[in-house]
Each structure stands twice: as structure tokens, then as C-alpha cells.
Amino acid sequence: MPMRRCTVCRVELRQERLIRLVSFDGKGITVDLRGKLPGRGAYACAQRRCLSGALKGAASRSLRQSVRATEPENRLKEVEEGLLRLVREGLSLSARRQGLTIGLKETLQDGSAxxxxxxxxxxxxxxxMVDQSERDVYVLGTQEELGHWSGRGPTGVLGLSEGPAAHRLINNLARLCSLRASQVA
Ligand SMILES: [Zn+2]
Known part of the structure; x- marks a missing residue:
């Protein structure tokens, strides 16, 4: 998996755990959450401080063009909403493919890591009990919402299977929770 460097704090991380930024001449910065847009990209950590620094202009050097600085507050909100949308889509898709366990008991008995x-x-x-399971735990949504996203009734716990199908969903979950937990410096 390719590694990329955050344009602000210079830490090196797996590309899929960073946020990709692209710029089309003179049009400011586009946040490329799916990592699919063409052109040269710059990367920022899924942290408010790094992402807002990149949007304010730090991405210029990596993009090799001067980009119009944007007001980061609204953009951060957009990124958060975009990631939440991807997570919700990923959970629905996993539920349809039987790639989710729904409920505490089912999840703890699943044997997945x-x-x-x-x-x-x-x-x-x-x-x-979830914290003791030695699996990564992401706190997100209400029981009502988890039920809605997975296409079932309200539930406190969803378990994800490992493997390539869940890969993108797990990266989006990690980026969303990292962004939400971070502070603007
Ligand atoms: Zn960073």
C-alpha cells in the first residue's frame, strides 16, 4: 500500500488513511475523498489542524501551483459530512453482502478481528464488553442510526468483517473518527 506524506505535519501514513486534495487550474482545492480524481494530489492527515492548514494554502507546494486559499471551517464540515455519507453507504453495502454482524452477542461470537x-x-x-474484545472500536451514531444504516432495527453494536470488501469502509470510518476527535490548533 503506497505511503504518502501529510503536506502540513510531514508525517508519513498509508495513502488511504490520508485526505487527498487536488486542484484544477485556478479553481481552488477540491477534496477527493474517494481518491479517484485525476491529476497531481496533495495529502493531509484526517485531522482538523492538518486539513485546515492544507486548505489555507499549505497544499500549494505539493500541488506545484499556487492555489486559492479557502475558508477552512465550512470545508471541514463538508469533508466530515462526505465521510459520514461514505461510511453510511459502506455499512448498507456490507449489510447486504452479509459482511456485518448486528448486535453485541453476534459480534462478540463472530471470531472476526x-x-x-x-x-x-x-x-x-x-x-x-466491546472495549474488552480487543477489536478496534469506533464510536459513531446512535442506536437508531446504526439500525437504520444497517437496514435493521436499533442496535448498539455493528461488527465488520475483515478482508478486501470492508477495506474501504474501515478506512473511511478511521478518517471520519479521526477528524471528529481532532481539534483545530
Ligand atoms: Zn498532518
Whole structure:
């Protein structure tokens, strides 16, 4: 998996865990969440400080053109919404392909080492059991929302299988939760 460097803090990470930025001459910066747009890209960590620095102009050097600085606050919100949309799509797709376990018991018995999504409002006991499972835990959405995204009734826990099908979803989850947890410096 290719490694790329954040244009702001210079840390090197797997490309798919960073946010790709592209620029089409004179049109400012486009955030390329799916990593598919053509042209030269610049990368920023999925952290508010790095992403806003890149949008404010730090990406110019990597893009080898001077880009119009953009007001980062609204853009950060757009990126967050875009990532949430991708996560929701990924969860629905996984549910349809039987790539999700739904509910605490099913998830803990699954034997997968893939990450777990726990609802913000799940019970303390559920949260504790999930934390003890030694799987990566991402806290996202309410029980109602998790149920809706997976096409079932409300649930506090979704378990993801490992493997290539879940790969993109897991990267989007990681980027979304990292961005939400980060602070603007
Ligand atoms: Zn960075």
C-alpha cells in the first residue's frame, strides 16, 4: 500500500488513511475523498489542524501551483459530512453482502478481528464488553442510526468483517473518527 506524506505535519501514513486534495487550474482545492480524481494530489492527515492548514494554502507546494486559499471551517464540515455519507453507504453495502454482524452477542461470537462500531448511546455494559474484545472500536451514531444504516432495527453494536470488501469502509470510518476527535490548533 503506497505511503504518502501529510503536506502540513510531514508525517508519513498509508495513502488511504490520508485526505487527498487536488486542484484544477485556478479553481481552488477540491477534496477527493474517494481518491479517484485525476491529476497531481496533495495529502493531509484526517485531522482538523492538518486539513485546515492544507486548505489555507499549505497544499500549494505539493500541488506545484499556487492555489486559492479557502475558508477552512465550512470545508471541514463538508469533508466530515462526505465521510459520514461514505461510511453510511459502506455499512448498507456490507449489510447486504452479509459482511456485518448486528448486535453485541453476534459480534462478540463472530471470531472476526475487524473493527466494531459502537453507538454513542449504547449501554455502559455493552461499551465495556466491546472495549474488552480487543477489536478496534469506533464510536459513531446512535442506536437508531446504526439500525437504520444497517437496514435493521436499533442496535448498539455493528461488527465488520475483515478482508478486501470492508477495506474501504474501515478506512473511511478511521478518517471520519479521526477528524471528529481532532481539534483545530
Ligand atoms: Zn498532518
Amino acid at each position: 475487524g473493527p466494531v462500531v459502537a453507538a454513542k448511546d449504547c449501554s455502559e455494559r455493552t461499551r465495556k
